[in-house]
Amino acid sequence: MNHFEYRDGRLFAEGVAVAEIAAAVGTPFYCYSAATLTRHYQVFAGALASLGALVCYAVKANSNIAVIRTLARLGAGADVVSEGELRRALAAGVPAEKIVFSGVGKTRPEMAFALEAGIGQFNVESAPELEALAEIAAGLGRTAPVALRVNPDVDANTHHKIATGRKEDKFGIDLALAPALYARAAALPSLKPVGIAVHIGSQLTTLDPFRAAFARVAALVRSLRAQGLTVERLDLGGGLGIVYEGESPPNPADYAAMVAETVGGLDVKLVFEPGRVLVGNAGILVTSVIFVKDTATKRFVIVDAAMNDLIRPALYDAKHNVVPAADRRNAARRAAEVVGPVCETGDVLARGAALPDDIAAGALLAIESAGAYGAAMASTYNTRLPVAEVMVNGDQFFVIRPRPDYEALISLDRLPTWLED
Numbered sequence: 455m456n457h458f459e460y461r462d463g464r465l466f467a468e469g470v471a472v473a474e475i476a477a478a479v480g481t482p483f484y485c486y487s488a489a490t491l492t493r494h495y496q497v498f499a500g501a502l503a504s505l506g507a508l509v510c511y512a513v514k515a516n517s518n519i520a521v522i523r524t525l526a527r528l529g530a531g532a533d534v535v536s537e538g539e540l541r542r543a544l545a546a547g548v549p550a551e552k553i554v555f556s557g558v559g560k561t562r563p564e565m566a567f568a569l570e571a572g573i574g575q576f577n578v579e580s581a582p583e584l585e586a587l588a589e590i591a592a593g594l595g596r597t598a599p600v601a602l603r604v605n606p607d608v609d610a611n612t613h614h615k616i617a618t619g620r621k622e623d624k625f626g627i628d629l630a631l632a633p634a635l636y637a638r639a640a641a642l643p644s645l646k647p648v649g650i651a652v653h654i655g656s657q658l659t660t661l662d663p664f665r666a667a668f669a670r671v672a673a674l675v676r677s678l679r680a681q682g683l684t685v686e687r688l689d690l691g692g693g694l695g696i697v698y699e700g701e702s703p704p705n706p707a708d709y710a711a712m713v714a715e716t717v718g719g720l721d722v723k724l725v726f727e728p729g730r731v732l733v734g735n736a737g738i739l740v741t742s743v744i745f746v747k748d749t750a751t752k753r754f755v756i757v758d759a760a761m762n763d764l765i766r767p768a769l770y771d772a773k774h775n776v777v778p779a780a781d782r783r784n785a786a787r788r789a790a791e792v793v794g795p796v797c798e799t800g801d802v803l804a805r806g807a808a809l810p811d812d813i814a815a816g817a818l819l820a821i822e823s824a825g826a827y828g829a830a831m832a833s834t835y836n837t838r839l840p841v842a843e844v845m846v847n848g849d850q851f852f853v854i855r856p857r858p859d860y861e862a863l864i865s866l867d868r869l870p871t872w873l874e875d
């Protein structure tokens with residue numbers, strides 16, 4: 455459920471017409487709905503409330519501090535994968551103790567920064583990372599709370615570029631090696647092993663892979679305890695899928711029931727790291743048609759957003775529904791390739807979109823389900839201006855990331871002395 459809907463044939467984000475924002479801000483821009491973010495958080499956290507879970511929003515899905523703060527005010531913590539994201543979470547007001555630091559390649563300066571900030575959990579993914587963290591923490595006179603992220607060797611049945619829990623993936627520690635490493639962490643005075651973490655991939659549309667992974671993790675917890683080790687927390691990651699085009703992902707209540715079934719009896723504090731399910735359908739990418747180009751075989755609707763603004767279709771063959779901001783329900787439709795101006799054949803935002811037959815230059819389109827891994831993955835390829843971001847709340851909207859100008863973009867480069875005039 456989201457708050458983007460037509461009123462009298464005009465697309466609204468909550469109480470604001472998308473065309474009104476476009477007139478004020480220019481296109482392309484991302485538009486997020488605060489009410490939708492709130493609803494998604496409440497449905498997800500509510501489903502898990504009886505299990506006493508901490509929901510740490512995976513900042514990489516959408517790292518705008520206005521989005522993070524909207525969720526933090528509702529009680530969310532944050533899952534971060536870099537010092538930059540950690541700084542964003544702190545700037546957004548997430549309490550340090552509710553921050554989890556994930557990722558296979560934390561640098562020593564990043565570890566030191568996170569230790570000084572006093573974050574709640576480091577998810578460690580290898581033996582060398584464990585040793586490095588112990589050394590840095592000892593040097594700072596701190597104790598690092600550590601969860602070991604394990605690799606359960608489960609295929610998430612999602613796009614291969616976003617599956618993270620198979621043996622051949624770079625993520626996590628082999629289940630068989632985890633007990634020795636956990637014992638090692640317990641023996642190091644600057645580390646406090648608090649639990650086990652797992653995250654098997656993104657955009658999962660069935661519960662079975664989760665169930666298989668969580669069952670393996672539960673068995674690991676029991677065997678660690680049998681060894682006399684203390685396990686207080688279980689971090690079950692993110693990954694729950696959303697509807698882009700015709701998928702039927704499990705709802706949060708079914709997900710919660712599966713969690714209760716697999717790990718409910720363990721007497722651990724549960725942590726979750728949802729990203730996409732909170733923000734994906736809370737955002738659209740609004741773009742204007744530049745030209746309509748009919749060729750012998752296809753219609754190309756060329757728009758002012760491109761793969762640099764939304765790379766998911768090019769990177770993951772992702773599908774996004776595209777709708778006109780001015781709905782003409784009875785208009786004849788024709789299949790169109792919605793493409794951007796970037797000089798790459800892969801610069802396609804949607805294939806075979808059913809758009810009004812008489813769609814013309816200047817028309818506004820909304821690319822749906824663009825709130826996750828959209829703006830956060832944007833670049834300036836082709837020296838295109840960074841995409842703007844807007845948040846709507848009821849009948850107000852605010853530009854939460856203005857579009858910089860060309861001067862600001864180009865002046866990031868410097869001419870070396872030998873090329874100066």
Ligand SMILES: *Cc1c(COP(=O)(O)O)cnc(C)c1O
Pocket residue numbers: 512514515533556557653655656657691692693694727728729730731826
């Ligand atoms: C990406 C990621 C998430 C969030 O995944 P979603 O599919 O967006 O829920 C959570 N945890 C870790 C470690 C991640 O890398």
